[in-house]
Amino acid sequence: METGTIQEFQQSLSSLDTASTVVSADEFEAGIADVIETPAVGAELPFDDLSLSETPVTLDPSPAQLRGATTGVTGSRMGITSLGTVAVESREEGDEFVALYPERHVAVVRERDLEADLSDAFGWLRNEFEAGRQSFILATGPSSTGDMGALVQGVHGPEHVHIVIVRDNE
Amino acid sequence: MSESTKLDADRIRTLLETESAEIKENTRLFNAERYDAVEAVGAEAHEGYRDRAREIKEDAIERLPELIHQTRSAVEANGGTVYVADDAADANRYVSEVLDDEGADSVVKSKSMTTEEIDLNEALEANDVDVWETDLGEFVIQVAEEAPSHIVGPSLHKSREEITELFEREFDPDESLDSAQKLTAFAREYLGERIDDADVGITGANFVMAESGSIALVTNEGNARKCASIPDTHVAVAGIEKIIPSVAELEPFAELISRSATGQDIPQYLSLLTPPVDTPTIDFDREDEPAFGGGDAERDFHLVLIDNGRRAMRQDDELRETLYCIRCGACANSCANFQSVGGHAFGGETYTGGIATGWEAGIEGLDVAEEFNDLCTGCSRCVNACPVKIDIPWINTVVRDRINRGKDPGFDDLLVDGLVPDEEESGTPLRKRFFGNFETVAKLGSATAPVSNAVAGTGAARTAMESVLGIDARRDLPEFERTTLRDWAQARDTAVEDPMRRVALYPDLYTNYVQTERGKAAVRVLEALGCEVVVPDAGGSGRAPLSQGMIATAEEKAEGVAESLLPYLDAGYDVVVVEPSDLAMFQREYEKLLPAETHERIAEGSYEVMEFVYGLLENGAELDALPGGEGDGVAYHSHCQQRTLGLEEYTKIVLERLGYDVLTSDVECCGMAGSFGYKSEYYDLSVDVGQSLVDQFEPAADERTVVASGTSCMEQLDSLLAPGTRHPVELLDPVRR
Numbered sequence: 001m002e003t004g005t006i007q008e009f010q011q012s013l014s015s016l017d018t019a020s021t022v023v024s025a026d027e028f029e030a031g032i033a034d035v036i037e038t039p040a041v042g043a044e045l046p047f048d049d050l051s052l053s054e055t056p057v058t059l060d061p062s063p064a065q066l067r068g069a070t071t072g073v074t075g076s077r078m079g080i081t082s083l084g085t086v087a088v089e090s091r092e093e094g095d096e097f098v099a100l101y102p103e104r105h106v107a108v109v110r111e112r113d114l115e116a117d118l119s120d121a122f123g124w125l126r127n128e129f130e131a132g133r134q135s136f137i138l139a140t141g142p143s144s145t146g147d148m149g150a151l152v153q154g155v156h157g158p159e160h161v162h163i164v165i166v167r168d169n170e
Numbered sequence: 171m172s173e174s175t176k177l178d179a180d181r182i183r184t185l186l187e188t189e190s191a192e193i194k195e196n197t198r199l200f201n202a203e204r205y206d207a208v209e210a211v212g213a214e215a216h217e218g219y220r221d222r223a224r225e226i227k228e229d230a231i232e233r234l235p236e237l238i239h240q241t242r243s244a245v246e247a248n249g250g251t252v253y254v255a256d257d258a259a260d261a262n263r264y265v266s267e268v269l270d271d272e273g274a275d276s277v278v279k280s281k282s283m284t285t286e287e288i289d290l291n292e293a294l295e296a297n298d299v300d301v302w303e304t305d306l307g308e309f310v311i312q313v314a315e316e317a318p319s320h321i322v323g324p325s326l327h328k329s330r331e332e333i334t335e336l337f338e339r340e341f342d343p344d345e346s347l348d349s350a351q352k353l354t355a356f357a358r359e360y361l362g363e364r365i366d367d368a369d370v371g372i373t374g375a376n377f378v379m380a381e382s383g384s385i386a387l388v389t390n391e392g393n394a395r396k397c398a399s400i401p402d403t404h405v406a407v408a409g410i411e412k413i414i415p416s417v418a419e420l421e422p423f424a425e426l427i428s429r430s431a432t433g434q435d436i437p438q439y440l441s442l443l444t445p446p447v448d449t450p451t452i453d454f455d456r457e458d459e460p461a462f463g464g465g466d467a468e469r470d471f472h473l474v475l476i477d478n479g480r481r482a483m484r485q486d487d488e489l490r491e492t493l494y495c496i497r498c499g500a501c502a503n504s505c506a507n508f509q510s511v512g513g514h515a516f517g518g519e520t521y522t523g524g525i526a527t528g529w530e531a532g533i534e535g536l537d538v539a540e541e542f543n544d545l546c547t548g549c550s551r552c553v554n555a556c557p558v559k560i561d562i563p564w565i566n567t568v569v570r571d572r573i574n575r576g577k578d579p580g581f582d583d584l585l586v587d588g589l590v591p592d593e594e595e596s597g598t599p600l601r602k603r604f605f606g607n608f609e610t611v612a613k614l615g616s617a618t619a620p621v622s623n624a625v626a627g628t629g630a631a632r633t634a635m636e637s638v639l640g641i642d643a644r645r646d647l648p649e650f651e652r653t654t655l656r657d658w659a660q661a662r663d664t665a666v667e668d669p670m671r672r673v674a675l676y677p678d679l680y681t682n683y684v685q686t687e688r689g690k691a692a693v694r695v696l697e698a699l700g701c702e703v704v705v706p707d708a709g710g711s712g713r714a715p716l717s718q719g720m721i722a723t724a725e726e727k728a729e730g731v732a733e734s735l736l737p738y739l740d741a742g743y744d745v746v747v748v749e750p751s752d753l754a755m756f757q758r759e760y761e762k763l764l765p766a767e768t769h770e771r772i773a774e775g776s777y778e779v780m781e782f783v784y785g786l787l788e789n790g791a792e793l794d795a796l797p798g799g800e801g802d803g804v805a806y807h808s809h810c811q812q813r814t815l816g817l818e819e820y821t822k823i824v825l826e827r828l829g830y831d832v833l834t835s836d837v838e839c840c841g842m843a844g845s846f847g848y849k850s851e852y853y854d855l856s857v858d859v860g861q862s863l864v865d866q867f868e869p870a871a872d873e874r875t876v877v878a879s880g881t882s883c884m885e886q887l888d889s890l891l892a893p894g895t896r897h898p899v900e901l902l903d904p905v906r907r
Contacts, residue, residue, distance in 0.1 A: 064457040083436050090447035094462055096399045097452060100392060118436065122421040125442070129417045134382050134444035140436050143392040146196075147307035147323065148357070149330025150350035155306060155358055156365075157392025157439070 005081055005114050006165055012084030013163055016141035017153070020163040028108075028166060029054050035106055035162050036071040043093035045075030045108060050166065060094075072098035072105050072158070078124050079109040079163070082117040083140055086163060090135035099139065105158035107139075111168040177515055177541055179851040185511045186858055189319065189327035193512035196326040201503040201838070203433025204555070211429065222422040224559045227494035230414050231484055237380040237413045238475065244383030249446055250471035254410065257478050258288035265290060265372070265405055266297055268472050272403050274299065274369030278361070280387070280394035281305035282374030283321060283497060284476055285407050287520040287533060290372070302364045304393040306357050313340050319513035320522055322431045322499035327512050361393075366454050371397035375408035376496070377423060378473070381416035384444040385473070388427055388437045395441055402451045403470040410475045411484075411493040417442065423496060426557040430498040445471035483532040488568040492528030494558040501525050501552035501562050506839035506859045507545050516545045524552040524562040531569045540573045544852075547843030548717055549810035550754065564762060570719025574598040592715065593722035601639045605845040606715035606723055612683040615650035623649045642853040646889055648684045655682045655689035659705035670700035670791060674738040676731075676776070678749040679710045680881040688897035691905075692748050692779050698904045699783065699791040704743070708734035711752040716759060717844050728755070728763040735772060745776035748897065750880050751844065753778050754811035778812060779899050780821040780879070787824065797906045799830030802875065805867045806898065807835040807887065809880035810843070821879060821898045828902070833870055837862045840878070842886035860890045867891055877901065 006022055013020045023031035032055045042057035057073050058065055066072075074095040076086040086107045088099045099105050115121045125136065143157030153159050208216045230237060242252040255261035269277070277299055279285065291301045291312075303312045310325040311318055314336055318324030325333070330350055337347050337356065347353045365371075373394050375385035385406050387394040398404050414420060420442070428434040446469035453463030483489045502508045502523025505516070513522025518530030518538040524546060531539040546566035556562060577597035592607055604611070615622040625631055632643040641647075655677050673696050681689040689705070696703045712727030735745055747753040756776045760769045777785065787793055804825055808818035818834070825832050841859025846852055863886070867876060871891055877898045878884045887895040 060461045062456075062458045062460050063452055063454045063463050066452075066462065067457075085436060090399070090443065090449045092448050092450055094450050096395065096447070096449040097462065100395055100399075118424060119421065122418070122424070126418055129382055129384075134384055134417075134442070135447045135449075136442050137395060138436065138440040138442075140438055140440075143390065143438055145306050145354060145391050147305070147310065147325055148333060148350040148353040149328075152350050152354040155354060155391040155393070156304065156361070156396050 003111070006111055006167070009079060009081045009084065009114055009165065012082060016084045016161075018084060018141050018161045018163060020165060022165045022167055024167050025049060025169065031164055032057065032073065032106070032108075035164060036073065037104060038071070039065065039069045040071035040073060041065055041069040041098055041102065042073035043075070043091065043095040043098045046077055046089065046091065047075055047110065050075070050108065061098075066097055066101050069102040070104055072100075072102040074099045074105070074107055076107045076109040077113055078121060079114045080118060080121045080138070081114050085121070085138050085140040088137040088139050089133070090137075096137070100157050103154060103159045104162065105139075105160070106162045106164060108164045108166060110166045177545070177851070179854065182511060182515060182851065182855050185515050186854060189512050189514060190510055190858065192329050193319065193327050194509050196323060197320070197503045197509045197512075200322075200432050200499070204430060204500060204503065205433075207429045207433040207435065211425075211435070216429075219422040219425045220557055220559055223426055223496075223557055224494065226414055226419045226422065227558050230419075231411060231490065231493050234410060234413065234484060237415065238410060240380040241378055241383060241413055241473070241475070244381060245471070245473050248383050248444060248471075250383065250473060252473045252475065254475045255477065261288050261407065261474055261476050261478070262290055262293035264474060265407070266293060268403070268405060269294065269297070269299055269370055272369055272470070274403070276300040276302075276364070276368045277370045277372055278302050278304050278365045278368040278397050278401065279308075280371070280373040280389065280397040281308045281324065282372070282407055283318075283520060284374050284409050285372065286318065288476065288478065290407065302361060302368070304361050304365060304397060305389075305391060306354065309357055309361065310336070313337070317514070318522065319517070320499060320502060321497050321513075327514065365396050365400050368401045370403045370405060371401040372405045372407060373397050375406045375412055375473075376427065377420055378408055378413045378475070379416050379420065380413050382444055383473075384417065384442055386420055387439070387441040387443065389441070390438040392439055395439060398441070398443055398445070399447065399449050400452060402467045403472075404445055405472045405474060406445075407474045407476065410477055410480050413475075427496055427498055430500040430555070430557040445469065479533045486532070489528055489532050489565065491560045492525060492532055492565060494560055495525050495529070496558060498557060499523060500555040500557065504551045504555040504838060506549070506551070506837070506841055507547065507855060509838065510855055510858045511545075516542050518542060524566070525560065527569050528562070528565040531572070536569065536573050536576055539569050543570055543573065547839075547846040549839050549843050550758070550814040551810050551838050553814050564759070567716060567719055567721065571721045574602060574719050592720060593726050594720045598718070598720060601849070602718035602720065604639050605848075606718035606720040608714040609679055609710040609727075612650060612679050616652060616654055616683045619650040619652040636850060640850045641848050642850040644853060645848050646885070648680070648885070650683050651686045653686070655686045656705045656707065658686065658690060659693060659703075664697060664703070666697055666700060666702045669702035670786065670789070672702045672741075672743045673704070673746050673782070674706045674735060674743040675703055676708055676735070676745055676747045676752065677705050678747065678752040679714065681748045685881060685884070685897065688748055688900055691897070691900045691903035692746070694904050695783060695796065695899055695902045696746065698795040699786045701786070704738075706734050706738060711755040712759075712763065713751050713755050713844070716755070721763075724759070725763045728760055732764055732768050732772060736768070739771055739775045744782065745772070746779050746782045747776055748779050748899065750778060750809040750812035750815075750817070751882075754815060757815055778815075778817045778820070780824055781817050783899070783902065784820040784824050787827065793827060796828060796902045796904065799825065799828045799901070802830055803833065803870065803873050804830045804901070805833045805835070805870050805874040805876045807840060807863060807867070807876070807878040807883050809878070809883055810839045812879055825898060825901065830901070833874060835863055835866055837866060840883040840886040842882035844882050847882065847886060856886070857890065860886045863887065864890045875901065
């Protein structure tokens with residue numbers, strides 16, 4: 001049974017055609033292996049307690065690996081419950097490319113990092129800006145366009161997004 | 171715009187035949203989604219964001235020089251460069267120099283209206299640089315060598331089939347691109363290669379944040395992110411008006427922009443970038459090297475802020491509000507005329523839709539704005555749609571006035587000066603002065619009725635009117651009554667004992683001279699509900715001249731109305747108005763035409779007739795005093811300006827309380843909008859817009875009485891559906907008992 005926040009976040013995600021999985025920290029590595037389609041590339045997570053190094057995800061990929069990957073895994077230090085949004089940060093680990101090139105984007109977000117709505121998210125952003133971290137993409141669902149006569153997903157960005165929510169320790 | 175593309179009946183007809191179907195479908199979908207999204211977030215919250223957004227923009231434009239300075243400091247501190255370009259040539263020269271310095275021969279772009287404005291692509295291509303638009307809609311336009319038809323959806327006038335045909339012709343692909351999926355996949359691969367190979371990425375900026383030197387980009391496709399992060403050099407091009415103080419001020423805009431544009435709560439990608447970003451550079455020439463090729467290239471960032479007329483707009487009290495625009499396209503989507511013909515008619519060299527007149531007048535000049543300015547009928551449906559509360563109809567009126575004044579006086583003027591003396595400078599076109607002086611026409615027509623009606627109805631007169639004044643012969647003309655409403659009212663003996671309220675019923679031109687029956691009904695209804703009613707000696711509201719851009723004449727009329735009505739307001743009378751477009755004058759435009767205190771008194775003391783009836787019933791007036799509806803059906807079309815004022819519901823509620831079954835129209839506008847529908851070149855467009863109302867009412871018209879609140883709406887319905895449309899107050903008339 002998930003908490004209200006996770007449930008609400010998952011509801012927002014499902015309305016965006018975005019899949020989600022909830023795991024505990026212990027289950028994290030197995031959880032990632034379950035939701036990726038290889039070949040997978042990743043940007044090492046911005047969390048002390050979670051790492052992609054023991055998963056079948058290639059970190060610091062070459063351009064060829066990036067282009068050839070089916071899945072890209074990044075960590076997100078902020079999610080928005082009401083919208084199903086995750087923040088992609090422009091970091092030296094290359095989150096931006098990893099989240100953008102492969103057709104599947106798997107974003108890892110921790111329960112404790114979920115903000116209720118856009119207003120709370122802006123509170124978080126203001127703090128980040130003050131701390132000197134000033135480049136984020138708020139990504140909501142897969143990329144899409146209606147310009148070709150019907151709504152199509154996966155234009156310049158991913159066609160599928162899967163969010164892995166890491167439950168806080170009980 | 172070349173001479174051949176000037177707006178005339180033929181060009182409008184061509185656009186109705188070729189682009190209308192797609193534009194209608196797409197803009198109406200955006201519009202409907204916007205309504206749903208606003209409802210979902212709650213009208214109150216939405217209003218709060220709009221107020222805050224407006225406040226931020228007012229402040230930012232006021233402090234613009236300081237914010238430009240702050241932006242420069244912040245971007246330079248981050249390691250980027252800021253260039254403020256005076257005009258298009260200056261901007262293009264700067265961007266070309268950046269490309270030269272980088273040795274760049276290929277550029278990928280993310281959709282940017284500002285670079286459309288300065289014709290950046292042409293300038294770069296002239297220097298042998300390959301330029302690729304990566305927004306799919308913009309790519310379609312680039313391949314088709316056309317101009318965008320919409321601020322948000324540049325190619326929304328094209329059907330999927332047309333795009334398939336275009337791509338198959340231009341690219342000769344191995345397999346047919348006969349679905350949106352295949353087209354998208356093709357474009358993704360084609361453009362993806364070009365993005366990876368590009369030397370420089372050029373984006374716009376939806377917002378620039380002065381404090382941190384950040385830019386915000388709003389996209390659904392992800393192409394802005396690619397253009398900003400994949401090439402090592404990023405050039406962002408934005409108008410100086412895009413600057414807001416800091417990330418804190420971005421919040422209301424983040425709430426508003428996608429909701430207003432497409433009805434999304436938030437775009438797929440809302441990027442807040444503070445370049446040069448930390449994302450490593452990527453080197454595709456070392457494709458097997460880890461760490462994205464292990465390149466040690468530096469990221470380079472240039473922010474080009476463009477003036478191109480904006481600083482002058484900032485100094486212009488009437489055009490300044492245009493700079494608050496966040497380019498969401500809601501004004502276009504909510505515009506009935508735009509829905510029919512799109513931005514290739516209702517747009518200038520760059521910008522399209524309602525706000526385009528302000529932009530084009532400020533950036534290109536009055537001559538460019540003139541080509542489509544008359545397509546704004548002043549219906550005001552865009553006013554509530556605009557997320558920053560820009561009074562778009564007023565900007566269109568001001569520009570129209572300036573266009574009028576810029577004309578050389580000709581023989582026509584000498585003629586008209588004697589016949590219809592007004593406050594306008596010579597040069598205002600004869601036809602505009604004819605419609606603008608409708609009060610004089612109505613007075614004469616009424617005084618000489620029924621002869622005037624008979625003469626006006628002859629074939630010879632209609633031919634003359636069409637050739638001299640451009641009044642379409644297919645339109646029925648209003649028939650003037652010999653006895654005006656005011657004459658009728660003065661000749662009556664009435665006394666309401668111990669009146670509940672005392673009412674000055676404003677005799678607008680149509681109610682006084684043409685639709686006198688609705689005026690008489692209004693008097694009898696108000697009396698039956700316990701009001702003393704007088705019809706004061708007040709002239710036209712100024713709506714007619716205002717619609718023609720004759721502001722000085724409208725101001726004179728407004729002063730006349732104030733002089734007539736203020737004594738009644740002082741004596742405790744309520745002013746009741748039958749014609750919604752005149753009530754809208756009192757409530758909205760008089761703010762621009764009269765001293766603030768006078769405007770406030772008139773606006774606060776005046777009511778739409780059915781709104782007033784509702785108020786009387788709420789305050790104890792007897793519903794039984796009016797004839798009941800007995801379950802009869804009514805098809806009710808409110809009026810665009812009445813809806814903008816939020817007064818549509820009162821009529822519906824009153825009719826329902828009386829026992830009518832009410833079907834309400836949900837179209838944006840009837841397409842008539844006063845003089846617009848009479849003008850020969852707009853006749854087809856007016857009928858096309860009206861058709862959506864007809865489509866909704868036709869199936870019900872046999873069983874339902876068709877009622878409309880506005881005169882022009884009634885005329886449009888009468889001519890397109892079935893003659894016999896009435897004003898709702900006529901259903902309430904006690905003589906119907």
